[in-house]
Amino acid sequence: MKKITLILVLTLLSVPLLAAQETDNETPFYACDVSLYDTPNDDGISVELEFMPANSAEEVPQYAIDLYIDGTFSNTIMVKNAGALFLHTVPVEKKGSIVRAEIFAYDTQGQRQGPIVVKEATSSAQWYFSDRVGAFIWSMAFIGLIMVLIRKAKRGQEIFIRRIAGLEAIDDAVGRATEMGRPVYYIPGTSIIDDIATLASLNILRPVAQQVATYETPFSVPIKDPVVLTVAQDVVKEAYMAAGRADLHDDGIVYLASVGQFDYAAAVNGAMVREKPATVFLLGMFWAESLMLAETANTVGAIQIAGTDSTSQLPFFIAACDYTLIGEELYAASAYLSREPLLLGTLKAQDMIKGAVIVALIISIIGMLFGSDLLMKIFLQ
Amino acid sequence: MRTPWYDKIMSLDKKILYVIMFIVVMIPLLAKWTYNPAVMPEVKDIYDEIEGIYAYNQSHPDTPQGILVSFDYSPSTNAELDPMTMSILRHAFMRNIPVITWSAFPDSIDLAKTITTYIAKEFRAVYGQDFVFMGYPYPMNAAVIAFGSDVRNFLVKDFYGNLSTDLPLLNKIYNYKSIGLIVTVSGTSYPRFWVTYANTLYGKKIATGTTAVSAAEFYPFLQTDQMIGMMGGLRGAAEYEKLVEALEITIIGDDIERYLRNLYSPEDDFPWDTKIFAPGFTDEELREHLSTRKTARTGMASQASSHFYVIVLIILANLGYFFKRRAENKR
Amino acid sequence: MLIWYTIAVLLSLAIFSFLWKDNPLYKFAEHLFVGTMVGYQVVVVFSQIIMRKIVDPISVALDNRQILTLISLVIATLIGLLFLARFSRKVEWVSRYPISITVGFWSGYAIVASFKTNILTQIRGTVVDDLGQPLLNGHLIGDFFKNPSLKTLDLATAGPLLVFGVIVVLVYFFFSVKHDHPMVKFANKPALFYLMIGFGASFGYTFMGRISLFIGRMNFIFNEWWPLLKQTIGG
Numbered sequence: 001m002k003k004i005t006l007i008l009v010l011t012l013l014s015v016p017l018l019a020a021q022e023t024d025n026e027t028p029f030y031a032c033d034v035s036l037y038d039t040p041n042d043d044g045i046s047v048e049l050e051f052m053p054a055n056s057a058e059e060v061p062q063y064a065i066d067l068y069i070d071g072t073f074s075n076t077i078m079v080k081n082a083g084a085l086f087l088h089t090v091p092v093e094k095k096g097s098i099v100r101a102e103i104f105a106y107d108t109q110g111q112r113q114g115p116i117v118v119k120e121a122t123s124s125a126q127w128y129f130s131d132r133v134g135a136f137i138w139s140m141a142f143i144g145l146i147m148v149l150i151r152k153a154k155r156g157q158e159i160f161i162r163r164i165a166g167l168e169a170i171d172d173a174v175g176r177a178t179e180m181g182r183p184v185y186y187i188p189g190t191s192i193i194d195d196i197a198t199l200a201s202l203n204i205l206r207p208v209a210q211q212v213a214t215y216e217t218p219f220s221v222p223i224k225d226p227v228v229l230t231v232a233q234d235v236v237k238e239a240y241m242a243a244g245r246a247d248l249h250d251d252g253i254v255y256l257a258s259v260g261q262f263d264y265a266a267a268v269n270g271a272m273v274r275e276k277p278a279t280v281f282l283l284g285m286f287w288a289e290s291l292m293l294a295e296t297a298n299t300v301g302a303i304q305i306a307g308t309d310s311t312s313q314l315p316f317f318i319a320a321c322d323y324t325l326i327g328e329e330l331y332a333a334s335a336y337l338s339r340e341p342l343l344l345g346t347l348k349a350q351d352m353i354k355g356a357v358i359v360a361l362i363i364s365i366i367g368m369l370f371g372s373d374l375l376m377k378i379f380l381q
Numbered sequence: 382m383r384t385p386w387y388d389k390i391m392s393l394d395k396k397i398l399y400v401i402m403f404i405v406v407m408i409p410l411l412a413k414w415t416y417n418p419a420v421m422p423e424v425k426d427i428y429d430e431i432e433g434i435y436a437y438n439q440s441h442p443d444t445p446q447g448i449l450v451s452f453d454y455s456p457s458t459n460a461e462l463d464p465m466t467m468s469i470l471r472h473a474f475m476r477n478i479p480v481i482t483w484s485a486f487p488d489s490i491d492l493a494k495t496i497t498t499y500i501a502k503e504f505r506a507v508y509g510q511d512f513v514f515m516g517y518p519y520p521m522n523a524a525v526i527a528f529g530s531d532v533r534n535f536l537v538k539d540f541y542g543n544l545s546t547d548l549p550l551l552n553k554i555y556n557y558k559s560i561g562l563i564v565t566v567s568g569t570s571y572p573r574f575w576v577t578y579a580n581t582l583y584g585k586k587i588a589t590g591t592t593a594v595s596a597a598e599f600y601p602f603l604q605t606d607q608m609i610g611m612m613g614g615l616r617g618a619a620e621y622e623k624l625v626e627a628l629e630i631t632i633i634g635d636d637i638e639r640y641l642r643n644l645y646s647p648e649d650d651f652p653w654d655t656k657i658f659a660p661g662f663t664d665e666e667l668r669e670h671l672s673t674r675k676t677a678r679t680g681m682a683s684q685a686s687s688h689f690y691v692i693v694l695i696i697l698a699n700l701g702y703f704f705k706r707r708a709e710n711k712r
Numbered sequence: 713m714l715i716w717y718t719i720a721v722l723l724s725l726a727i728f729s730f731l732w733k734d735n736p737l738y739k740f741a742e743h744l745f746v747g748t749m750v751g752y753q754v755v756v757v758f759s760q761i762i763m764r765k766i767v768d769p770i771s772v773a774l775d776n777r778q779i780l781t782l783i784s785l786v787i788a789t790l791i792g793l794l795f796l797a798r799f800s801r802k803v804e805w806v807s808r809y810p811i812s813i814t815v816g817f818w819s820g821y822a823i824v825a826s827f828k829t830n831i832l833t834q835i836r837g838t839v840v841d842d843l844g845q846p847l848l849n850g851h852l853i854g855d856f857f858k859n860p861s862l863k864t865l866d867l868a869t870a871g872p873l874l875v876f877g878v879i880v881v882l883v884y885f886f887f888s889v890k891h892d893h894p895m896v897k898f899a900n901k902p903a904l905f906y907l908m909i910g911f912g913a914s915f916g917y918t919f920m921g922r923i924s925l926f927i928g929r930m931n932f933i934f935n936e937w938w939p940l941l942k943q944t945i946g947g
Contacts, residue, residue, distance in 0.1 A: 046558065075443055088441065089558060135828040142827070161887050260746065262730075312594050315915035318908070326907060332887040351888045357835055358882055364839045365875065368846035380836040396732065406927055410934045460928020461921060487756040488749065517760040522818070534781075537772045538764060544772065577822070577829040593921035597914040605837030607829065614917065615924040665713075665940070672935060679935070683927045684920065691919065 030105040031055060032063065036090075036119040044095025044125030051079060051086040051103070060105045064112065068100040069093075095125040134380065142353050149352075150345030159344045164333045166305060166323040170281075173303045174211050177278035183218035184208075185277040187293065188232060189284020189308070190224040190264060197309050198228060200334035201284035202235055207337045208281065209239035213248055222257035222271065224264045229256050265289035269296040282306040282321065283330065286313045294320035307333065385708065387701035398694070405690045409682035416619060416681035423603055424620040426610035427564070427588040428472070434561040435476040446561030447479035447554040449528075451575070452493035453567035455486045458592050464618035464677035465590035466496050466566050468625045474504035474511070475625075475632055478561075479550050483515040483524070485571060490517050494540060498658045503670060505644060508657040509548040516540030521571075525578045531555050541656065557583045562609075566590035572599055576607045590617065615684055618677035626674060637674070641667055714944050717937045724929050838878045847871030877906040 031054035039046045053063060065077040069092055079086050090099050099121050104114035153159050177184045186208060188201040205221070212219045221236060223229040233254045240249035257267040269292060272280070280297040282290070282304060290313040297304050298320055306317035307325025317324045325333055328350075335343035360379040367375030431448065438445040450469060454462045473480050480501075484493035497514050506512050515536050518524035527535030533545040533555050545551045553559065563585050565575045572589040579585040586609045589599055593614025602608040612621055633640050645651075645660035662670065726741035766789055773782040791813065797806040840846055848871055856868040884903030889896050 077441070077443070080440065086440070088444075091444075091558060132824060132828070135824045135832055138832065139823050139827050143823075159888075160890075162889065162891055164887075260742070263742070266730075311598055312914060312918055315911035315918065318911055319915070328885045328887075336887075348888055351886055354882050354886060357831065358879060361835055361838060361875075361879065364835075365846070365848055368839055369848060369850075373840070373844070376836065376839050380832050380839065402926075406923070406930055407934070410927070410930055458925065460931070461924045487753055487760065490756065490760065516764065517756065519761050519765065526821075536764070537769045573829075577825050581825045581829045581833070593917040593919075593924060596917045597910070601834055601837070604842070605833050606842035607833055614920050615927070616920070665943070668939070669936070676931065680924065680927045680931055683930070684923055687923045687927075688920070 029055075030060060030113055030116040032103055032105075032117060034101065034103055034117050034119050036099065036101050036121040038121055038124050039089065041126050041129045041131060044097075044123045045092055047090045047092065047097075047099045047121050047123050049088040049090055049101060051088070053079075053081045053083060055081065055105065057081040057083060058108070060107065062106040064104045064106065066102040066104065066115075068102070070097050071100075092123050095123055097123045099123065134378075138353075141356075142349065145349040145352055146346055148345075149348045150342055153341035153345045153348075159348050161332060161336050161344065161347060164325065164329050164336065166307065166325045166329065167333055167336065169303075169305055169323045170208060171211070173279040173281075173305055174208065174215060174217060176303060177212075178215040178217045180278045182278035183220050183275055184212050184279045184281070185268075185272065185297075185302070186219070186221045186281040187268065187284070188221070188223065188228060189282075189286055190261060190289060191285035192225050193227045193231060195285045197283075197285040197330060198225075200331050201307075202228075202231060203334035203338040203340070203343070204281075204283055205232060206235050206239045209236045210243045213240045213243035213245040216245070216248060219253050220271070220275070220277070221254040222264075222268045223254060224257065224259060224261075226256060226259070229254065261287065261289055262292075265292045268293060272296050272300055272302070276300045277302050280304045282308075282317065283325070284308065285310055286317075291316040291320065297321075385704075387704045387708070390697055390701040391705065402687060402690065405686050406683045409686050410679065413679065414682035415675055415678040416685055417678070418616060418619045418623065418681060420620045420624060421617070423611045423613075424617055425624070427469075427562075427612065428610075428621065428624045430562050430586060430588065430609055431469075431472050431476065431478065434478055437561065438476075438478060444559065445479055445553065446559055447481060447550070448473055448562045448564060449560050450480060450482045450497075451563065451565045451567075451571070452482065452484040452489050452496075453486070453565050453569060453571035454592075455488045455568075456492055458568035459492060460680070461592045461615050461618065462566050462568060462590060463492075463496065464615070464622060464673075464680075465612050466493075467500060467673055467676075468618065468621040469564050469566070469590070470497065470500040471503070472621075472625050472628065474500055474506050475628065477511070479554055480506075480512040481515065481550070481554065481560075482512070483518050485518075485521050485567075487517055487519075490540070499670075502658045503641065503644075505651065507651070508654055509543065510550055513548055513550050514540045522574070522578070525575070528557050528560070528579070529583055557585050560585060562586050562588055564588045564590065568592040568595060570595070570598075572602075572608065576602055580607050590621075615677055615680050619681045622675065622677045629674075638667060638671060641670060714940055717940055721933050721937050724933070728929075835878075838875055841871070847875055876902070881906055 033050075033052040033054060035048075035050045037048055038044075039048050049065070051063070051065065053060065060081050062081060063079045065079060065088075067074045067077065067090055069090075074090075077088060090101075092099060101117075101119045102115035103117045103119075104112050105116050107113055149159070174184060186205055188205060189195070189198050191198050193199070209219065219236075221232055223232055233251070236254050237246075237249055240246055257271070258264040273296065277297070277300065280293075280302045282293060282297075283306065286293075286308050287310070290308070290310075294304060294306065294317060304321035305323045305325075306321040307330040308314060308317060309327045309330055311327070314324065314326060318326075331343070332347055335347045364376035364379055367373065434446050434448065448469075450466060450473075452466060470480065470482075480497075482493055482497045484490050494514055494516075497512065498508075501508070501512050508514075516539065518527075518536055524532070524535060533551055536545055538544055539548060539551075545555075557579070563575060563579055565572050565587065567589070568591065572587065572591060572595075575587050575589075580587050587607070588610045589608050590612040591599060591614070593616075596611070596613030596617075599608060599611055599613075603611055612618055629637065641662055644662075647661075649660060651660065723741050723744070726737040729735055730738045766785075770782065770785050770789075773785060791810050794806050794810050797803045838847065849868075852864070852868045852871070856864040880899040880903040883895060883899035884907070886896060891897075
């Protein structure tokens with residue numbers, strides 16, 4: 001099968017070559033360089049034409065290219081002689097179409113001369129887009145790594161993840177609220193449950209709730225999305241039970257503040273102004289309401305621990321909050337705290353791919369320093 | 382005890398700051414100042430690309446290239462983005478480049494339709510021949526793929542209910558092969574989506590008009606040429622507006638008002654469909670068509686003054702904070 | 713026309729009144745907005761999705777006797793309708809079929825494309841610029857020493873700064889190496905520096921965007937509504 005394909009490809013490639021040999025000997029005055037070839041990496045519905053005039057614009061002001069598809073005339077392209085390369089893609093109906101180009105020159109009297117060159121090419125479809133080999137290998141390696149590492153984590157093997165700086169602050173922040181006798185607020189973003197940031201935030205909610213329950217600190221979790229509400233209620237209830245303080249749990253801890261973006265912000269801000277929390281967690285996905293929440297928390301004197309993967313909201317959190325988990329740190333924190341095999345395995349695989357990317361980058365750069373882009377082409381195609 | 386100056390600054394009522402901001406923004410608008418921006422290379426690149434398509438179409442009259450303008454924004458960001466789509470469309474219609482438009486959000490269907498026909502009318506563009514409006518190509522990602530083979534199979538009818546196969550423009554330009562440039566104007570992450578599919582998979586050139594909020598996110602794509610150019614925020618819009626105005630002066634001349642007034646005569650029988658737009662301009666419309674030619678530059682004057690105001694606030698607040706800290710340390 | 717413009721202006725002002733404090737006017741404007749949006753969406757879903765994506769293609773396929781297209785459209789519509797099974801607890805599981813089909817298709821379609829777009833091409837952009845010239849370019853640095861000016865300094869340092877930034881930020885987000893690992897320790901400070909500069913730029917741009925929206929509204933009031941009002945009253 002392979003051989004047949006190879007022979008076919010070679011034959012197809014040689015068609016323009018053969019055509020070129022036939023015509024090259026007979027061009028005394030009117031001349032041009034033409035190549036007609038199958039468009040690489042396509043589904044066989046076009047052929048590329050490259051045309052370069054060899055006469056000067058005084059000798060031949062204009063050329064005409066007659067195109068025939070499968071022996072029937074298709075159209076004529078008029079090309080002004082600008083002394084520059086003219087590119088054209090000839091569309092055809094189906095793969096395997098034979099395209100013939102006949103080039104005519106117009107002399108200074110406007111007389112049509114020729115055909116001076118005739119070229120033929122067959123359109124063909126390629127099975128594989130060779131440009132994507134690199135991406136394919138990288139993707140397969142990445143998917144494979146994730147699967148192996150998740151399996152490893154599921155079997156209970158240790159996967160090391162370092163502690164994120166902001167996490168240390170969680171203990172202190174909850175402790176501070178306890179000392180001051182003021183509540184802790186936890187806002188798991190304003191997105192829906194499908195959002196990875198929301199899921200990561202709910203993973204962090206569990207240990208925070210557990211700690212709050214242990215310290216007997218007042219706790220409040222205002223929610224914007226109804227689906228997130230039900231999940232968060234379960235998470236908090238379980239955490240209180242795990243801490244052995246099911247007696248402290250009440251259904252009012254997790255509540256739906258409002259479903260609209262800015263009325264949610266208004267409702268939470270109002271609650272914060274009244275209850276003056278000592279600690280506010282803003283973890284998850286946020287939009288334009290981010291700064292409203294952070295600002296209010298700041299004015300009531302709360303310690304704020306924020307984290308989001310939204311690049312446009314991160315600057316606001318960094319400016320207004322005491323600790324900010326930047327982008328991926330949010331996921332890492334969630335994996336670290338939940339010890340969930342799926343998250344741990346994925347995080348580890350991401351790290352490894354990052355390492356591989358750095359290595360590929362450095363190798364390619366070194367290659368370029370020696371003036372060769374071969375390594376770059378291999379790694380970063 | 383008298384409150385020290387820095388405490389006064391730090392505890393200034395927000396309402397006062399808002400009122401001053403309101404005044405700062407209002408004055409340039411009332412005084413009708415315009416701002417004359419220097420054109421950045423990333424904006425000039427889009428302009429040059431469209432000029433390149435014009436040159437290509439001149440040499441390939443049978444197989445012209447079109448542009449696809451995707452209205453990927455909802456009306457909430459139209460203050461920044463409308464001037465961009467208007468300028469791009471003016472440029473394309475002025476150069477007789479076939480234009481396909483659609484809107485990625487249901488709430489901007491009307492906005493996209495209005496702007497497309499509004500600009501088409503300024504250049505006597507004929508619906509179906511010079512431009513088409515495809516409505517809301519839901520789901521967007523499928524539409525982007527559909528353009529890889531034949532979009533007429535996916536969008537069997539245009540917004541007005543005409544069969545796609547009956548529109549002369551779509552019979553010439555129905556897949557990426559004949560699309561010279563995709564312009565995505567958006568306040569969302571849609572430009573990233575266009576780069577991922579239309580650029581990476583189909584090798585199409587992407588130009589973006591984006592809100593200032595998202596601009597920083599897209600610079601990496603400019604550096605790798607995955608996007609050929611970008612208009613960032615109102616400033617980018619103002620730059621493009623300036624380029625198009627210069628082109629308009631060379632092609633149409635100084636007196637746009639007279640040009641528009643004489644564009645349609647009563648005995649004209651132009652093959653337009655009055656469902657798309659009615660011929661002729663009232664005085665009111667004329668004034669509006671002229672003023673939308675410099676919306677972004679008028680806005681930029683207010684923008685500049687408000688930025689100046691905020692810089693002053695930042696410096697004052699930081700000074701206040703610095704002296705407050707110093708006073709506290711002394712105590 | 714004036715009436716509509718005036719309503720738009722009054723609604724804008726009602727929304728801005730929230731800056732002062734939450735009030736009934738703001739609430740009214742907001743509810744009005746939400747209500748009209750829902751009504752509008754219903755119309756759009758019907759006219760642009762149900763009609764354009766189901767009814768029209770099927771009727772066109774019928775007219776043209778394209779049997780295969782017709783069959784695939786009908787099958788696809790039926791599979792899509794399985795989503796509705798979510799409303800019943802008993803047959804909810806059926807709704808997983810359309811979900812798995814869409815998720816499966818899109819993951820396959822998206823993985824390679826987004827990997828290439830967001831990682832490979834971006835990394836390539838860290839090695840060479842868009843003209844294929846290496847970013848770590850000895851000639852440019854040499855040029856700076858031969859002819860020291862701001863422009864040559866910019867050209868000479870831009871590439872190396874970019875490469876360094878990409879590497880340190882990547883190392884910053886390495887979670888499987890201990891804190892006191894020399895590599896992480898070294899990258900920490902400069903990475904934060906790069907991140908903060910990035911966020912600062914984004915912050916400035918965001919501010920610009922927010923102000924633009926406000927200016928847009930003010931422009932509408934002073935340059936569209938006000939002249940119209942003057943004209944109507946005056947003339």
